[in-house]
Amino acid sequence: MKLFFIVNPAAKNGYSLRIWKKIEKRIINEAIEYEVYFTKHAGDGSRQVRNILQNTKEKVLIIAVGGDGTIHEIINGVYPNKNAIISYIPAGSGNDFARGYRTPRNPKQALEHNLRLLAKNKTITEFYKVDCGLFQVEDSTQGCFINNLGVGFDAAVAKVVNESKVKRLFNKFGLGKLIYILILIKELFNYQTSRIKLHIDGEEKIFENVWLVTISNQPYFGGGLKITPDAVVNDGRLDVIIVNNISRWKILFLFITVLWGGHKKIKGVNFAKGRKINIESEKQIPIHADGEYKGVDKVSVHVAEKAIAILNDLKTYE
Ligand SMILES: Nc1ncnc2c1ncn2[C@@H]1O[C@H](COP(=O)(O)OP(=O)(O)OP(=O)(O)O)[C@@H](O)[C@H]1O
Numbered sequence: 001m002k003l004f005f006i007v008n009p010a011a012k013n014g015y016s017l018r019i020w021k022k023i024e025k026r027i028i029n030e031a032i033e034y035e036v037y038f039t040k041h042a043g044d045g046s047r048q049v050r051n052i053l054q055n056t057k058e059k060v061l062i063i064a065v066g067g068d069g070t071i072h073e074i075i076n077g078v079y080p081n082k083n084a085i086i087s088y089i090p091a092g093s094g095n096d097f098a099r100g101y102r103t104p105r106n107p108k109q110a111l112e113h114n115l116r117l118l119a120k121n122k123t124i125t126e127f128y129k130v131d132c133g134l135f136q137v138e139d140s141t142q143g144c145f146i147n148n149l150g151v152g153f154d155a156a157v158a159k160v161v162n163e164s165k166v167k168r169l170f171n172k173f174g175l176g177k178l179i180y181i182l183i184l185i186k187e188l189f190n191y192q193t194s195r196i197k198l199h200i201d202g203e204e205k206i207f208e209n210v211w212l213v214t215i216s217n218q219p220y221f222g223g224g225l226k227i228t229p230d231a232v233v234n235d236g237r238l239d240v241i242i243v244n245n246i247s248r249w250k251i252l253f254l255f256i257t258v259l260w261g262g263h264k265k266i267k268g269v270n271f272a273k274g275r276k277i278n279i280e281s282e283k284q285i286p287i288h289a290d291g292e293y294k295g296v297d298k299v300s301v302h303v304a305e306k307a308i309a310i311l312n313d314l315k316t317y318e
Pocket residue numbers: 008009010011012013039040041042043044066067068069070071073091092093094095162291292
């Protein structure tokens with residue numbers, strides 16, 4: 001089995017590149033054969049993965065070095081090909097993938113975890129198949145997500161944070177989380193809620209004054225917020241949270257309770273599970289997939305059951 005690393009040198013302001021240099025030393029010491037690609041710009045990760053998969057019929061192991069945006073690009077390069085097994089060295093700001101898919105959150109431990117599984121079984125049968133979400137924004141972008149897709153307030157915050165010029169500066173001083181919180185508070189006072197029509201497995205539901213609808217394959221979002229505590233990565237269903245009819249101040253409180261999943265008991269926080277979900281809003285509101293902005297319009301989502309293979313201990317999800 002061939003081993004490829006895809007490194008996003010821009011993740012967490014170059015932190016991922018420093019992590020890569022340490023990884024490289026370790027794998028050269030172990031005399032492991034590998035190839036490495038450095039992404040050159042947004043979208044390049046998917047393109048490089050497609051190139052790798054087009055040029056081989058063998059199974060390959062692709063290890064992402066970066067944050068959730070990097071793993072998002074890799075998954076989009078892999079799906080629907082069945083020849084790739086994915087793994088992850090967390091080296092970005094959020095790293096919700098590691099939390100949700102129960103792989104180590106510390107980069108050094110993640111590398112050791114990968115090396116242990118590689119040494120144990122050279123042909124790699126030690127992988128686990130998990131679901132991913134497929135989305136189509138009407139007349140526009142389509143793709144997959146591995147963590148979550150959100151419509152509304154969270155997507156508006158993600159868009160402003162990603163476009164923010166001061167974000168790099170804050171990241172440089174290890175204050176990436178602070179800029180997120182500051183923008184979240186600013187957006188909290190600007191954001192206009194809207195009426196949303198949802199179809200979950202064919203059943204129509206209308207929600208008034210909606211702050212956000214998030215569809216999730218795993219519990220975590222936004223860098224450690226346990227937004228859908230009951231989400232299971234391989235149950236063939238996606239978890240949906242709808243937050244509506246809540247005052248601005250209560251939303252702030254809600255974001256604090258999300259840290260431990262305490263928001264489940266708050267009035268105005270609704271949960272559902274489904275395989276096929278359509279979201280239609282009365283206003284144009286932003287959409288994100290795995291924290292990457294995807295546009296504004298109707299969006300339809302469905303689950304691709306056990307479509308992605310992840311390198312992990314087989315007992316991890318039992
Ligand atoms: N060479 C590059 N230069 C600039 N951006 C890049 C490059 N390669 C990839 N990207 C983009 O970097 C973005 C952020 O990547 P990622 O999420 O992995 O890191 P991060 O530090 O967690 O970032 P963020 O905090 O913005 O989520 C992704 O949208 C990806 O498309």
